[in-house]
Amino acid sequence: MDLRIFTEPQQGATYDDLLRVARATEDLGFDAFFRSDHYLAMNVEGMPGPTDAWLTLAGLARETSRIRLGTLVTSATFRLPGPLAISVAQVDQMSGGRVELGLGAGWFEAEHAAYGIPFPPLRERFDRLEESLEIITGLWGTPAGRRFDHRGKHFALSDSPALPKPEQQPRPPIIIGGAGKKRTPALAARFADEFNVAFAPVDTATEQIGRVRAACATAGRRPETMTFSAALVLCCGRTDAELARRAEAIGREVDELRENGAAGTPGEVVEKIQRYREAGVGRIYLQTLDLSDLDHLAVVAADVMPHLG
Template sequence: MRLGLQVSHFSWPGSPASIGPTFGRIARDAEAAGMASLWVMDHFFQIRGIGPPELEMLEGYTTLAFAAGQTSRIELGTLVTGVTYRHPGILAKTVTTLDVLSGGRAWLGIGAAWNEQEHRGLGVPFPPVRERFERLEETLQIVLQMWSDDEGPYQGSHYSLDRTLNSPPAIRRPHPPILIGGMGERKTLRLVAAYADASNFFDIGPQGLQATCEVLRGHCADVGRDYDAITKTVLTRLSLSDTGGPAPSGEPTVSVAAAVDKLGALADAGMDDAILGMGNTTDPDAYPLVAEVVRQVSGITAAGRSGR
């Protein structure tokens, strides 16, 4: 199992001047701890569940580009881009640019979008859910065409491109991996089976994750896709400490042993990667513990703990 880190909270003491140095240190600490990937939300207002919309929020791809300059190995992506936020051709160009400048470390994380408040606030059209999914599928087709040798036109119901030119091309081959976020059984998981290299699920517990994987397996069978070729990732909360005290966010912390047990259970449920939301991302003392967790879970495989 590989571990990633999602940073979703930027309201740190001394902001805004402190945000750049603090986030840069988080990126470097995550990489030094052996984490495989670094993710930020693609939002413009802070989201419910984390804080009020007035809290600090950074634009995702600018943030990832900054992280690319602070690191050399860790992979970089949004968890996840709302399909409504950027024209598909511009999105493909943006992710390609991140991939080129980072030396082949970019992901495209994408979903159907949901936060109507920030759409209305910033004047971004927010079509009905059915149309958002139609746009998501067309966007997936467009980015895959732009990451191929075909620079011809694209004509869909919602998007029309005269020339899908993308120069320079991405470094990653065959293209930056595509991760689709969401757990909708009829639409989202069907798109994962048809287009994605990875899925991202919320941590709804091992039984729920196993059931979701079985639905995805069925969609893969329907389209003739190898289920095992899709990386299953899960976003979960996990803050580490060796004292057992609360994280700065107020949430409880756990020991390395407890973290390994939790991640092992997620692997048994079919998860290949776990992306951690940590309540103590700014604490340098947390990252040696993260490194030990990375070491212990590196041999755990999805649906089996043979490496333990």
């Protein structure tokens, strides 16, 4: 079971805060450091303000050496697909081939309004996401010396040299997630290396994984070529007092976290993760909200990770 650290920097974090967490992630043996791609805090002031996901990952690419780096997930509304393909390929080169691209349609209307980003209706956002996936994979997959063209409803590329190429070949892994019952599984079957179910109960995750497996079969793809993952908020403590302190620090209740997250004693966290493993999940993103508490990660590394194989 891969354990990955997943952060929400829009809630209030500087680059230096993220660097400390990323270095702890690497030193403690976790598989990856991921971050959200948001520009507006949710239910908090979010000082000192947002950091850009791909600028952050570019910096971390040069200041780490082992861990995977990526987004969960980049909003397709934030960046044109051609420039995004360039940015991700460059960060992949800078990291020595450790980048993964999580890409979604975008959902948080308020942050689009706050920073002047167009926010089309849901159907159009999914259309744009599909075209973005076509363009990004098309640019990365075009052989060196060849040109790439795309004529779509929302984007047109003409005579592109399709450069630069990412370090990873044939391309960096692509992650798609969501709860949609039809279009989301179909897009995952077509484009994704990994499908993520975020903050969902085990039975809901099981149902959505089943839909993605069925979509793979319909598309002529072997379902076992897809990695399935889940994201869960982390709150782990060796004692009741430690657990309560960590829950209070993120503004949550212990009982609610035990029900909905990877929360409780280390043994309880192991048990919860094992339930997702039985549902077909092979990777867990631990949403880490208090970025000042590096001891939290140390507890998981010492008392949870060794029991998951």
